[in-house]
Amino acid sequence: MTLLAPRTASVRTRPNPEIADWVDDIARLTTPDEVVWVDGSTAEWDRLTKEMVAQGTLIRLNPEWRPNSFLARSDPADVARVEDRTFICSVDPDDAGPTNNWRAPSIMRLELSELFSRSMRGRTMYVIPFSMGPVGGDLSQFGVQITDSPYVVASMALMTRVGDDALQAMTPGTPWVPALHSVGVPLIDDNGVRRDDTAWPHNETKYICHFPETREIWSFGSGYGGNALLGKKCFALRIASVMARDEGWMAEHMLIVRVTSPEKKVFHLAAAFPSACGKTNLAMLAPTIPGWKVETIGDDIAWMRPGPDGRLRAINPERGFFGVAPGTGPSTNPTATQTIWGNTIFTNVALRDDGDVWWEGLTDSPPAHATDWEGNDWTPASGTRAAHPNGRFTVTADQCPSIADEWNSPDGVVIDAILFGGRRPSTVPLVSQARSWQQGVFMGATMASETTAAATGEVGRLRHDPFAMLPFAGYNMADYFAHWIAMGELLGDKAPQIFSVNWFRTDADGRFIWPGFSENARVIEWIVGRLEGDLAARATPIGGLPLAHELNLEGLSVGVDEIQAIIDLDKPAWQREAAAIAEYFGTFDETRFPAELRRELDRLTRDLGPDVTPS
Ligand code: GTP
Numbered sequence: 001m002t003l004l005a006p007r008t009a010s011v012r013t014r015p016n017p018e019i020a021d022w023v024d025d026i027a028r029l030t031t032p033d034e035v036v037w038v039d040g041s042t043a044e045w046d047r048l049t050k051e052m053v054a055q056g057t058l059i060r061l062n063p064e065w066r067p068n069s070f071l072a073r074s075d076p077a078d079v080a081r082v083e084d085r086t087f088i089c090s091v092d093p094d095d096a097g098p099t100n101n102w103r104a105p106s107i108m109r110l111e112l113s114e115l116f117s118r119s120m121r122g123r124t125m126y127v128i129p130f131s132m133g134p135v136g137g138d139l140s141q142f143g144v145q146i147t148d149s150p151y152v153v154a155s156m157a158l159m160t161r162v163g164d165d166a167l168q169a170m171t172p173g174t175p176w177v178p179a180l181h182s183v184g185v186p187l188i189d190d191n192g193v194r195r196d197d198t199a200w201p202h203n204e205t206k207y208i209c210h211f212p213e214t215r216e217i218w219s220f221g222s223g224y225g226g227n228a229l230l231g232k233k234c235f236a237l238r239i240a241s242v243m244a245r246d247e248g249w250m251a252e253h254m255l256i257v258r259v260t261s262p263e264k265k266v267f268h269l270a271a272a273f274p275s276a277c278g279k280t281n282l283a284m285l286a287p288t289i290p291g292w293k294v295e296t297i298g299d300d301i302a303w304m305r306p307g308p309d310g311r312l313r314a315i316n317p318e319r320g321f322f323g324v325a326p327g328t329g330p331s332t333n334p335t336a337t338q339t340i341w342g343n344t345i346f347t348n349v350a351l352r353d354d355g356d357v358w359w360e361g362l363t364d365s366p367p368a369h370a371t372d373w374e375g376n377d378w379t380p381a382s383g384t385r386a387a388h389p390n391g392r393f394t395v396t397a398d399q400c401p402s403i404a405d406e407w408n409s410p411d412g413v414v415i416d417a418i419l420f421g422g423r424r425p426s427t428v429p430l431v432s433q434a435r436s437w438q439q440g441v442f443m444g445a446t447m448a449s450e451t452t453a454a455a456t457g458e459v460g461r462l463r464h465d466p467f468a469m470l471p472f473a474g475y476n477m478a479d480y481f482a483h484w485i486a487m488g489e490l491l492g493d494k495a496p497q498i499f500s501v502n503w504f505r506t507d508a509d510g511r512f513i514w515p516g517f518s519e520n521a522r523v524i525e526w527i528v529g530r531l532e533g534d535l536a537a538r539a540t541p542i543g544g545l546p547l548a549h550e551l552n553l554e555g556l557s558v559g560v561d562e563i564q565a566i567i568d569l570d571k572p573a574w575q576r577e578a579a580a581i582a583e584y585f586g587t588f589d590e591t592r593f594p595a596e597l598r599r600e601l602d603r604l605t606r607d608l609g610p611d612v613t614p615s
């Protein structure tokens with residue numbers, strides 16, 4: 001029988017008894033060889049990365065090209081978030097709602113307890129105290145993650161504020177979220193026989209479970225991204241969205257940027273785009289148009305709360321970026337390219353023969369030879385991808401050359417505008433402005449986007465992804481819509497303006513019409529022009545649209561006709577869209593669904609007029 005797991009001497013702060021008791025309980029359940037408290041120090045990083053290199057989990061990159069950086073290759077069966085294995089375990093299934101997978105908490109707990117039982121045999125159990133947001137900030141929250149994956153420990157150390165500062169601040173009575181994670185591969189079997197570890201242990205059975213009432217996370221079987229770095233999607237979105245609903249704030253899948261105009265006026269924008277739809281890129285935008293400056297505050301998640309002046313303030317609860325590598329290069333995102341100069345963990349990208357990394361889009365011409373993300377020989381003639389489409393870099397935000405001074409401010413920044421966008425090859429115009437908060441919420445609620453490699457499953461399938469939160473809302477989506485309506489009422493005339501954007505319209509050959517990336521600054525310029533009241537908009541049923549001559553297209557190689565087509569209202573397409581929205585709204589419980597959104601749909605349908613296009 002295993003008794004209490006020993007505590008190592010690495011911890012300088014005595015954990016509060018509630019944390020210590022939970023850790024003891026989990027150690028009793030999972031029976032690791034030892035328990036290590038993570039302190040977030042450089043020495044710890046060095047020790048862990050060295051151990052992982054020796055073990056085969058990490059490859060040290062050539063320090064001449066990429067100092068203190070590593071490549072991890074995951075198991076090909078563990079490469080992205082697993083939405084079909086993600087569960088909201090509320091007591092009442094209606095509190096999870098029609099867009100979430102649900103399991104009864106008592107049953108799920110039993111099943112998980114069986115899976116976690118002795119799941120860490122032969123391994124080290126790490127305890128990671130962490131803060132989402134600056135430690136002790138009014139908008140910040142605490143968590144403690146337990147994991148048996150050193151890769152997760154090193155990644156959490158880049159992505160969140162981990163270690164003694166957070167632990168010390170968690171005094172008795174301070175709320176904290178317990179987040180339990182195991183890759184689910186014990187190294188000692190039931191007969192006591194030890195087996196060798198693999199480079200990327202994971203279990204075929206995966207469960208990413210959230211208990212909204214008790215604010216707990218249990219994640220089993222995966223070591224990848226949002227499945228395993230539990231501060232990110234599990235806590236900062238699924239659990240935090242429940243806290244936010246109860247406490248009158250918002251936890252959103254949004255980037256945050258600080259924009260300075262040529263007149264030196266400062267604006268802050270938050271933007272919700274679904275996974276792998278351009279948040280990191282917009283967050284690091286390097287404007288092509290003169291006089292404009294964009295600085296980064298966050299690239300994935302925003303926590304927003306009305307401040308003392310009644311205006312919405314936002315923090316980035318994270319401390320690093322877990323960014324999509326493919327497509328990231330000096331021509332698309334020079335800022336990200338500079339950010340990852342060193343101290344970076346790369347996952348599922350290719351290894352060059354000179355010991356640096358490579359992926360599609362990093363350079364115009366591929367290396368003549370490389371080792372692909374699965375460890376196979378690769379040449380441009382291979383006909384396969386060198387990097388996995390969801391290959392990623394993990395790096396701290398403070399390495400980003402465009403990081404704003406305010407990114408670490410516990411009070412956050414005042415949000416002037418909120419943008420919603422997705423991958424829409426047709427229908428949704430380049431940019432439109434909601435006439436009201438209610439229409440803005442309608443824009444968010446009716447977002448749809450093509451699926452990407454950020455989650456397992458089919459890529460390129462158009463699906464509804466309201467507020468880019470489909471996989472991340474921790475409660476009933478209809479209640480979430482109602483919460484947005486309620487926040488608008490709370491904010492009143494101090495509420496941010498809301499816009500819809502779409503960088504992804506395609507032509508008959510399937511090519512993107514809008515050049516995107518740095519050129520998105522032109523759309524930001526139009527949005528700021530609207531905030532300032534300097535520019536006009538054509539009122540249409542889908543919101544205010546730009547006048548072509550007021551959109552700065554100087555120096556763009558795209559034809560005016562092509563631009564006109566993506567900034568106009570495509571009426572037949574919108575008539576079809578309105579019908580699809582009506583059907584979608586019908587999937588929600590009538591009694592929970594906000595009347596405001598139905599009114600918006602009625603108004604849209606009426607204003608578009610009858611569908612006269614022959615089908
Ligand atoms: P998550 O981290 O999964 O939440 O993704 P994200 O929303 O931060 O997306 P990211 O900025 O990493 O972009 C994902 C992919 O979309 C990358 O391959 C980018 O190159 C591509 N992309 C981003 N912005 C644009 C754009 O303006 N136009 C086009 N055509 N592609 C873009």
Ligand code: SPV
Nearest residue numbers: 081225226232233275454
């Ligand atoms: C996303 O899928 O939206 C991500 C990557 O940001 S993950 O952390 O895996 O969720």
Ligand code: MN
Nearest residue numbers: 274275276300
């Ligand atoms: Mn994301």
